[in-house]
Amino acid sequence: MKICYFTATGNCLYVAKRIGGELFSIPQLMKEDKIIISDETIGIICPVYAGEMPGMVRSFLSKAVLKANYVFFIYTYGMSSSVARPNAISAAKKAGIKLDYVNTIKMVDNYLPGFEIQNQIDTAPQKDIEGQIAAVCHDIEQRKKNVSDLNLLHKASIAIVGNTMGRALLKGNNAKSYIVNDQCIKCGICAKVCPANNITVTDRVYFSDHCEVCYACLHHCPKNAIHLKNERSSVRFRNEHITLKEIIDVNQ
Numbered sequence: 001m002k003i004c005y006f007t008a009t010g011n012c013l014y015v016a017k018r019i020g021g022e023l024f025s026i027p028q029l030m031k032e033d034k035i036i037i038s039d040e041t042i043g044i045i046c047p048v049y050a051g052e053m054p055g056m057v058r059s060f061l062s063k064a065v066l067k068a069n070y071v072f073f074i075y076t077y078g079m080s081s082s083v084a085r086p087n088a089i090s091a092a093k094k095a096g097i098k099l100d101y102v103n104t105i106k107m108v109d110n111y112l113p114g115f116e117i118q119n120q121i122d123t124a125p126q127k128d129i130e131g132q133i134a135a136v137c138h139d140i141e142q143r144k145k146n147v148s149d150l151n152l153l154h155k156a157s158i159a160i161v162g163n164t165m166g167r168a169l170l171k172g173n174n175a176k177s178y179i180v181n182d183q184c185i186k187c188g189i190c191a192k193v194c195p196a197n198n199i200t201v202t203d204r205v206y207f208s209d210h211c212e213v214c215y216a217c218l219h220h221c222p223k224n225a226i227h228l229k230n231e232r233s234s235v236r237f238r239n240e241h242i243t244l245k246e247i248i249d250v251n252q
């Protein structure tokens with residue numbers, strides 16, 4: 001089994017590690033000229049961003065050639081997975097990939113404009129994350145299939161909800177709204193954890209124009225020096241089972 005994943009704060013990496021197999025970071029795969037992956041089973045794991053998959057994961061689906069008998073797609077999310085499930089089926093179909101199984105796992109929400117992160121961390125036990133992961137692992141072991149063709153309602157909700165939320169996200173919350181305060185020691189960790197290679201640190205921190213809006217730079221800054229103008233929380237999050245070194249290794 002091979003699993004391709006995208007992660008900012010470690011939830012998806014943790015789920016990928018729990019499911020097992022050979023793991024591939026999507027940001028690193030995207031640096032290859034061609035992506036051809038073959039195995040009996042291939043999985044894709046990524047977070048929900050505004051009812052969608054991250055832009056880079058959508059590009060990965062278009063670029064990659066996946067040769068497998070069984071393909072699964074797992075989202076992690078925090079509050080509502082909205083139209084993410086039909087969105088994955090639709091995006092994969094457009095890319096010529098037939099998904100067999102799509103599911104979601106509710107974990108800690110790392111969306112800084114929306115949530116008190118400490119509250120998200122404190123209430124995580126109520127989500128029975130381990131139970132959800134165990135159920136998904138069982139389904140995958142059993143080669144469960146749960147994907148059928150999208151109906152008209154799905155297609156309409158993807159068009160309306162997906163587009164509206166995605167547009168709002170990109171408009172209000174890209175690297176232009178990040179503030180680096182004087183706690184910054186220019187250690188460069190923000191650049192190393194950025195899956196989009198969008199950050200350069202010299203005399204100051206420079207953000208380029210292809211931010212994935214994943215907030216890895218904000219969550220992993222050791223000095224908590226990067227902030228959003230509209231953040232609801234100054235507390236930061238990294239999945240408790242994942243180290244900073246792992247995030248750097250998979251994203252830089």
Ligand SMILES: Cc1cc2nc3c(=O)[nH]c(=O)nc-3n(C[C@H](O)[C@H](O)[C@H](O)COP(=O)(O)O)c2cc1C
Nearest residue numbers: 008009010011012047048050051077078079080110
């Ligand atoms: C820009 C952005 C948008 C998000 N949108 C949603 C959303 O629509 N619904 C939701 O439940 N969680 C949303 N989240 C939360 C993440 O999907 C969730 O925390 C995920 O588990 C993070 O995975 P990671 O730790 O592997 O990066 C969003 C997070 C970010 C950064």
